[in-house]
Amino acid sequence: MKAAARRRLAIAGLTAPAYIWLAVAVFLPLSAMLYFSFLSATPVGGREAHFTFDNYVDFFTKSIYWFNARRSLELGVHVTLLCLLIAYPAALMLAKHVRGRWREALFLLVILPFWSNALVRTFSWTMVLRGDGPVFGPINPLLPAGMQLDILFTYPAIVVGLVHAYLPYAILTIYISLQAVDDALIEAARSLGASRLQAFRRVTLPLSIPGVLAAVFLIFVPVIGSFMEPRILGGKDAIMLGPIIENQFIAAFNWPLGSALSFIMLAIVLIVMAAASPVLRRHLGATA
Amino acid sequence: MEPTATCWIVRAYLGLVLIFLYLPIAVMMLMAFNSSALYELPFVFDTIWFEKLASNQRLLTASLNSVVIAAINAVVATALGTLAALAFARYSFRGRRLLQMLLFPPITIPWLIIGTSMLVFFFWTGIGRGLHAILLGHVALSLPYVIVVVGARLASFGPELEEAAATLGAKPGQAFFRVTVPILAPGIVAASLFAFAVSFDQFVISYFLAPPGVSTLPVEIYTSIRKGFTPEINAISSIIILVSMGLLLLVVRNYRFGGER
Amino acid sequence: MIRKPISRRTALAGIASTAALAATAPRPARAAGSITVLNWQGYGTDEAWALEAFAADTGIEVVHDYFNSEQEMLTKLRTAPGTYDVVLVNNIYVMTAADEGLIQPIDPGAISNFQDLSPPLRDSDRFVRGGQYYAISWVWGVTSFAYNTERIATRPDSIEALWAPEHAGKVGWRDDALESVQLGAIATGQDMNDPGDMELIKQKLMALKPQIATFWSSEDEWNKYMAAGDYDIAVYWSGSAARSKKAMGLPVEFVVPKEGAIGWFDGLCIASGAPNPEGAAQFIDYMVDPAFYVPWDNQIGAPASANIEANLALPEDAMNRTILGDPAVAERLQWMAPVSDERLQTNQELWDEVKTSFVQ
Helix, strand or coil, X not given: CCHHHHHHHHHHHHHHHXXXXXXXXXHHHHHHHHXXXXXXXXXXXXXXXXXXXXXXXXXXXXXXXXXXXXXXXXXXXXXXXXXXXXXXXXXXXXXXXXXXXXXHHHHHHHHHHHHCCHHHHHHHHHXXXXXCCCCHHHHHHHCCHHHCCCCCCCHHHHHHHHHHHHHHHHXXXXXXXXXXXXXXXXXXXXXXXXXXXXXXXXXXXXXXXXXXXXXXXXXHHHHHCXXXXXXXXCHHHCCCHHHXXXXXXXXXXXXXXXXXXXXXXXXXXXXXXXXXXXXXXXXCCCCC | CCCHHHHHHHHHHHHHHHHHHHHHHHHHHXXXXXXXXXXXXXXXXXCHHHHHHHCCHHHHHHHHHHHHHHHHHHHHHHHHXXXXXXXXXXXXXXXXXXXXXXXXXXXXXXXHHHHHHHHHHHHHHCCCCCHHHHHHHHHHHHHHHHHHHHHHHHHHCCCHHHHHHHHCCCCHHHHHHHHHHHHHHHHHHHHHHHHHHHHHHCCHHHHHHCCCCCCCHHHHHHHHHHXXXXXXXXXXXXXXXXXXXXXXXXXXXXXXXXXXX | CCCCCCCHHHHHHHHHHHHHHHHHCCCCCCCCEEEEEEECCCCCCCCHHHHHHHHHHHCEEEEEEECCCHHXXXXXXXXXXXXXXXXXXEHHHHHXXXXXXXXXXXXXXXXXXXHHECHHHHCXXXXXXXXXXXXXXXXXXXXXXXXXXXXXXXXXXXXXXXXXXXXXXXXXXXXXXXXXXXXXXXXXXXXXXXXCCHHHHHHHHHCCCCCEEEEECCHHHHHHHHHHCCCCEEEEEXXXXXXXXXXXXXXXXXXXXXXXXXXXXXXXXXXXXCCCHHHHHHHHHHHCCHHHHHHHHHHHCCCEECEHHHHHCCCCCCXXXXXXXXXXXXXXXXXXXXXXXXXXXXHHHHHHHHHHHHCC
């Protein structure tokens, strides 16, 4: 077989299993939803439905939708940035400054929260964040009156809950990227006269970009559609695009609108990621 | 080896991060031993929730289902996803961009929408509800995570090592198993951990696609919110954490995941 | 005080021994086997002791599936024909379900308690069409509010208590568009099923901004927030208030204010294509029977029964007799009517706008 044909076969063979699976389980079902999003009503139970763009137009004309879309995007940015800021130094330290047994143990400890159920964890946060709970309860009497700690049912509480949930993702992906950076490269840079900071900026950082980008993808994207942490921790500040979309399926019987909003959200995310990716690359000088 | 100042900064920082990560988990485990059903303080030690858990067949069966499904899911998703990630990293071809973009919908679109669309679509096509349907859904949702994580690992390693092996006379199969796989290994392990976690915690899809009478742990937790979210849930969550810790310890001990290069 | 009245071990032992006994005993000739019930979780039909008694009596094993919203219940019926036998359907959805062919008529002759059911509920045109009974009326209740008697000294008698400044930041509300609009209508003196002035309702609901501590979406959350002191006064359902007081031991009282409250009633239906319709009818009959209802309300707490005899069999001080049994209270109720898709959508948008105003 010719090399080109063998190459094509290799590519197809590698990608087909995963993508056929995705097609059956996700893409085909979602295309039904895509079709619905252009209908005027859910075509079930004998309802009359005609083709319309209204569901998409509604996003731009009704302020509740784009206002909350913006709110969700802001939430995504806040959570992702905080996660990266906290995770990067932690991953760096784990990869470069901790050796042997300790590294294993710490790594384990960082990953373990994955296995606690998200719902239970979030409810546990309600206990931690309330002013009279087991954590702030004992502390508050010691603080001056104006500085009481009680952030439950506020936006910051949502951010805390989400950062906590996604931090292990960030640490993990950045860590495995950093771990791939050969110490020899850094030593080479140092021996050529680079300071430690320079070696970091010019060698380590760019090579870790894939891990950072992976983290951004795994955090920013789901956070935008999140509904559980906002609902439980946010009190009446909980409204975000995620819950609004879900209400179209749970409370109103408006699958077309819910689907349209979902696909708009998808489009926004794709645009944001497409724009952010080259920016990150250029500013952090990656050659990878 | 390292200057003392760095040592202390490292310890302090990592310590703080760990405290942050474990604060709610500590509270959760604490409440598993509190006698109040409504998480009321003051704290009164009681093992009643563990006793109730022992006789709670429903919760125990659901937990077992979750573990089994998550394990199968991890294996399948990691296998399929790693292959795809290899294709993306080592070949550039028309349509690669598109395929990468197609990884977004499963993660972006709220699971409720995906779950509903799966339910409807599986109904139309006769796939129906059941453990097979749940697995179908879980693997699909785990794939983007696997592909991205393994891909990140691959991107940090260029193809140079494999090319070097080729010039030294290794056949593609040899190069793959002797060079690529060991390099990939941490990424694969990480990806399967992700896949396991995604499946283990996934309730929306499981909820929609489970036939009556079959349940998984997250579904039990979620639906028991209606009935009474008793601290039995805390009890089983605590047990799971401890068991996972034990398992992970085995994995990390025997396989030098964080090992020296 | 907080522990559940029946320990699981006892129930499990009871079920195990009953099952062993039942396995050896000759089964009743008809309607043996099993049935699948679709309902809210923890809403009566899945009480372990009841299922055990029912199995002992009829030999029928009951399996449950649950839903978390009425839309979900309809979706499940639509996508799983031939799976369910008994379905709980709120009265406003019964005719919708019947029109779509999701439920089948029930023969009143199969229900021994039929004559004891309260006629306005039993024969309501929400359940009956062309002489066919598509649902057997089961329970009814009121959506209003309850307050913490230890923190609020005098019993409020007006719905304005939810807007009162002295309760700012301590009010509990349910995140539900339909219910919110209905309560807003009652508070502004309008017909909740056909309010003339939606803008007024929106303003009224927006005025809740300083009042609400957080939203609850399940009985359990309500209990936790009330117990923790986040709520002093909160919107709630009558049956749930009975449960919170009795089974959870919380110091709460339910109030039907002078402006009125939301009345609702639920029916039990048999799904089309049910695998075991005879068994389903037997189960429904048991559910409206005083033998089930009285222990249910006494030990755990329940909405009011559609069965007049069952209600009368309750103790004198039971909430379902004192509050819901009071004719003056029934006068003040507005009964929920079916809601069109358009209205559902309008309500949802209005409520989303109100919630958005809370963060602006």
